[in-house]
Amino acid sequence: xxxxxxxxxxxxxxxxxxSFLYLTPTLVSKLPSWWSVLPKDKIHLGLDLQGGTHLVLxxxxxxxxxGTLDIVATDLEDTLxxxxxxxxxISRTGSDAVTVVLYEKGTADAVQKLLKDKxxxxxxxxxxxxxxxxxxxxxxxxxxxQDRKDKAVQQALETIRNRIDQFGVSxxxxxxxxxNHIVVQLPGIKDPQRAIELIGRTARLEFKMVRExxxxxxxxxxxxxxxxxxxxxxxxxxxxxxxPYVLQKKSLITGDLLTDAQVRIDSQFNQPxxxxxxxxxxxxxxxxxxxxxxxxxxxxxLDNNIYSAPVIRERISGGSAQISGNxxxxxxxxxxxxxxxxxLPAPVKIIQNVTVGPSLGQDxxxxxxxxxxxxxxxxxxxMAIYYKLSGMVANIGMVLNVIYLMGALAAMxxxxxxxxxxxxxxxxxxxxxxxxxxxxxxxxxxxLGKSPKAALDAGxxxxxxxxxxxxxxxxxxxxxxxxxxxxxxxxFAVSLSLGVIINLFTSLIGTKVTFDLFLHKGTVKNMSI
Amino acid sequence: xxxxxxxxxDFIGKRNISFVISSIIAVxxxxxxxxxxxxxxxxxIDFSGGTSMQLKFAKPIAMADARTALHKHGIAxxxxxxxxxxxxxxIKIDKNAGAAVGKSADAVxxxxxxxxxxxxxxxxxxxxxxxxxxxxxxxxxLVAVAISxxxxxxxxxxxxxxKFGIGATVATIHDCLAMFAVFYLFNKxxxxxxxxxxxxxxGYSLTDTVVxxxxxxxxxxxxxxxxxxxxxxxxxxxxxxRTIVTSTTVFLAAASLFLFGGEVIHDFSLALLVGVLVGxxxxxxxxxxxxxxxENRALAKQGGKA
Numbered sequence: 001x002x003x004x005x006x007x008x009x010x011x012x013x014x015x016x017x018x019s020f021l022y023l024t025p026t027l028v029s030k031l032p033s034w035w036s037v038l039p040k041d042k043i044h045l046g047l048d049l050q051g052g053t054h055l056v057l058x059x060x061x062x063x064x065x066x067g068t069l070d071i072v073a074t075d076l077e078d079t080l081x082x083x084x085x086x087x088x089x090i091s092r093t094g095s096d097a098v099t100v101v102l103y104e105k106g107t108a109d110a111v112q113k114l115l116k117d118k119x120x121x122x123x124x125x126x127x128x129x130x131x132x133x134x135x136x137x138x139x140x141x142x143x144x145x146q147d148r149k150d151k152a153v154q155q156a157l158e159t160i161r162n163r164i165d166q167f168g169v170s171x172x173x174x175x176x177x178x179x180n181h182i183v184v185q186l187p188g189i190k191d192p193q194r195a196i197e198l199i200g201r202t203a204r205l206e207f208k209m210v211r212e213x214x215x216x217x218x219x220x221x222x223x224x225x226x227x228x229x230x231x232x233x234x235x236x237x238x239x240x241x242x243x244p245y246v247l248q249k250k251s252l253i254t255g256d257l258l259t260d261a262q263v264r265i266d267s268q269f270n271q272p273x274x275x276x277x278x279x280x281x282x283x284x285x286x287x288x289x290x291x292x293x294x295x296x297x298x299x300x301x302l303d304n305n306i307y308s309a310p311v312i313r314e315r316i317s318g319g320s321a322q323i324s325g326n327x328x329x330x331x332x333x334x335x336x337x338x339x340x341x342x343x344l345p346a347p348v349k350i351i352q353n354v355t356v357g358p359s360l361g362q363d364x365x366x367x368x369x370x371x372x373x374x375x376x377x378x379x380x381x382x383m384a385i386y387y388k389l390s391g392m393v394a395n396i397g398m399v400l401n402v403i404y405l406m407g408a409l410a411a412m413x414x415x416x417x418x419x420x421x422x423x424x425x426x427x428x429x430x431x432x433x434x435x436x437x438x439x440x441x442x443x444x445x446x447x448l449g450k451s452p453k454a455a456l457d458a459g460x461x462x463x464x465x466x467x468x469x470x471x472x473x474x475x476x477x478x479x480x481x482x483x484x485x486x487x488x489x490x491x492f493a494v495s496l497s498l499g500v501i502i503n504l505f506t507s508l509i510g511t512k513v514t515f516d517l518f519l520h521k522g523t524v525k526n527m528s529i
Numbered sequence: 530x531x532x533x534x535x536x537x538x539d540f541i542g543k544r545n546i547s548f549v550i551s552s553i554i555a556v557x558x559x560x561x562x563x564x565x566x567x568x569x570x571x572x573x574i575d576f577s578g579g580t581s582m583q584l585k586f587a588k589p590i591a592m593a594d595a596r597t598a599l600h601k602h603g604i605a606x607x608x609x610x611x612x613x614x615x616x617x618x619x620i621k622i623d624k625n626a627g628a629a630v631g632k633s634a635d636a637v638x639x640x641x642x643x644x645x646x647x648x649x650x651x652x653x654x655x656x657x658x659x660x661x662x663x664x665x666x667x668x669x670x671l672v673a674v675a676i677s678x679x680x681x682x683x684x685x686x687x688x689x690x691x692k693f694g695i696g697a698t699v700a701t702i703h704d705c706l707a708m709f710a711v712f713y714l715f716n717k718x719x720x721x722x723x724x725x726x727x728x729x730x731x732g733y734s735l736t737d738t739v740v741x742x743x744x745x746x747x748x749x750x751x752x753x754x755x756x757x758x759x760x761x762x763x764x765x766x767x768x769x770x771r772t773i774v775t776s777t778t779v780f781l782a783a784a785s786l787f788l789f790g791g792e793v794i795h796d797f798s799l800a801l802l803v804g805v806l807v808g809x810x811x812x813x814x815x816x817x818x819x820x821x822x823x824e825n826r827a828l829a830k831q832g833g834k835a
Contacts, residue, residue: 352658367790378782426783433736469688469740
């Protein structure tokens with residue numbers, strides 16, 4: 001045997017072995033028990049092949065800042081009332097400030113001092129006149145607002161992850177992208193619509209008193225009240241009816257005081273309801289509120305819709321309550337999930353939703369594989385006819401290429417997508433190119449009258465630089481595709497770049513060693529090329 | 530087997546013809562590109578925003594009936610396409626036709642469920658894209674194409690010579706434009722997959738050009754006396770059989786994708802097929818003649834000085 005053939009054959013063999021090792025979990029339906037330490041991961045299939053949903057959500061971060069300011073406003077109301085400082089109005093103004101309107105200058109001075117101590121990071125405006133009253137505003141600074149926005153996206157990510165975990169999707173991908181986008185991938189999901197509703201719900205739960213002294217038809221409603229509607233769907237006819245209520249604007253208890261939410265079934269009417277448990281503070285507030293308002297109506301509001309507005313029959317202590325409404329078991333369990341996982345700090349909007357049904361995915365795999373197989377056969381036949389035995393050597397190289405590529409995809413945990421399959425099929429065509437370049441050189445050298453062995457070596461030598469150049473240019477485009485691509489396009493880039501690198505190995509080492517084996521003695525008179 | 534024996538075709542001499550053909554292709558491509566940036570072409574919803582759905586019905590459904598059903602339920606601007614095999618219907622809804630993301634798909638489902646109660650369907654795929662993300666994708670894509678062209682020019686200029694860099698770049702841009710021209714003329718959808726195909730072909734066409742250039746460089750080193758045009762012609766002739774063989778194998782693979790790969794990548798494979806053809810043509814008839822032109826001009830300048 002000529003020098004250097006041994007290690008090359010060894011290398012090729014090791015790579016084949018490794019490829020099959022990594023491919024086994026994909027090819028075999030059930031792994032034997034002794035496989036435990038060996039690779040267990042199958043080739044990941046992209047959503048376009050296995051079906052599933054890909055969502056891009058945009059978090060309305062501005063709303064998170066406004067929400068924080070609303071809390072500041074409520075807190076100020078309480079503090080000022082507690083300190084007996086009289087004010088006319090405290091409210092959020094615009095998107096970044098809270099304005100306090102006071103009756104007289106004396107109180108204003110006290111308030112100014114109080115604000116400086118309580119909210120040192122906020123910017124205070126000088127006192128100014130507003131319709132005969134004294135006003136001042138508290139502005140959130142740019143950096144704090146940015147922090148709040150950033151945190152809101154982070155919290156939204158956590159909340160969505162919690163909800164999906166409880167909903168039960170295997171191998172979801174939930175990640176942040178850019179400033180305010182969240183990417184959610186739910187492979188193989190059966191009821192995408194329900195999942196999307198669950199993820200997209202803000203789920204802000206509030207308990208508010210109903211102002212029964214004002215009729216909902218009233219022309220003017222006081223500043224501190226608002227109208228909301230209770231929607232109910234008739235189970236039999238499907239008709240939707242809406243009942244308006246006038247509510248106190250200020251919420252007495254909010255959803256962040258919950259510790260748990262569970263679906264229960266009402267034994268009397270066989271209706272599902274959601275049982276909620278409050279934490280210590282929530283329980284105390286609930287106890288106080290119900291004690292003080294027996295006989296009045298209390299509205300349970302979720303995302304500005306009234307779920308129910310029951311009359312408080314007696315004081316409720318102990319920290320648990322229930323939300324009943326027109327629930328099916330599904331809607332009740334979804335509500336329990338969002339309440340347990342908590343509210344989103346800001347509303348989210350779905351800006352991209354790609355859903356592929358499982359049947360289409362399977363169809364794509366079948367067609368992709370079929371196209372691949374036919375492509376391979378066409379190229380193999382063509383090469384065998386055109387270059388005879390040498391063509392078969394190139395074909396062996398091509399098959400090695402495909403095996404290595406699949407093995408590499410499995411080993412790297414890369415995701416195979418439909419365009420990825422297309423890239424592999426295309427590579428089948430391109431992978432023989434290196435061999436074509438070499439073969440054409442060999443033919444030229446043979447035509448000059450060189451011996452097969454000399455022609456072979458000269459052919460590989462002269463084609464080497466060209467092969468490098470052509471591979472690198474393809475690699476450049478593949479790298480760019482990988483950088484900018486998402487989902488399926490990225491899958492294409494991965495297959496393409498891996499294929500190009502692998503092809504360099506098989507064409508320069510794989511096929512060369514085959515020729516060397518046959519031609520090393522220099523006794524072969526005619527080359528089949 | 531040999532497809533061709535030793536050829537001696539005057540490729541460079543035919544440059545006037547090829548330049549006319551290529552100019553027409555390029556102009557069409559530029560028109561297409563302008564229309565695309567204006568949004569006047571058949572933009573995929575990846576870029577324009579909107580909703581696209583693929584439904585599979587139990588029984589055949591007439592397009593006209595489907596359209597009427599949708600109109601009746603308030604979806605006016607809709608693009609329908611029938612896939613004969615398996616009673617499938619592709620529905621594309623303009624972003625301006627529906628409300629927020631998520632609403633159009635529901636509206637389609639409701640209208641078909643109520644209008645065709647006796648013809649149940651399943652939703653095979655839905656894609657909904659908000660307008661803001663379409664803008665982002667369009668920008669990202671332009672940047673990607675620019676970066677990739679730049680990288681290629683730098684590489685070629687480094688490996689060869691600046692004039693070759695120009696030749697290769699012009700040929701690559703020519704091929705991209707040709708693909709835009711074909712897709713624009715046939716009113717095929719411009720989507721992310723198409724852009725992927727264009728970038729892939731940019732890489733492929735370059736590979737092809739580089740092979741020709743490599744041989745020219747080799748022959749330039751060997752034989753400094755011959756006229757530039759002869760060396761170029763000789764080189765192209767020498768690698769001609771390789772060019773044809775490789776293009777054939779890639780073409781066979783792409784054709785198999787086109788014929789058997791299914792509707793999802795049908796247009797993608799069409800783009801690849803077109804690209805392989807023009808890529809091969811441009812490496813022979815565009816890239817090299819331009820380099821000859823530039824070389825001759827440089828020589829004339831030198832001669833003028835001396």
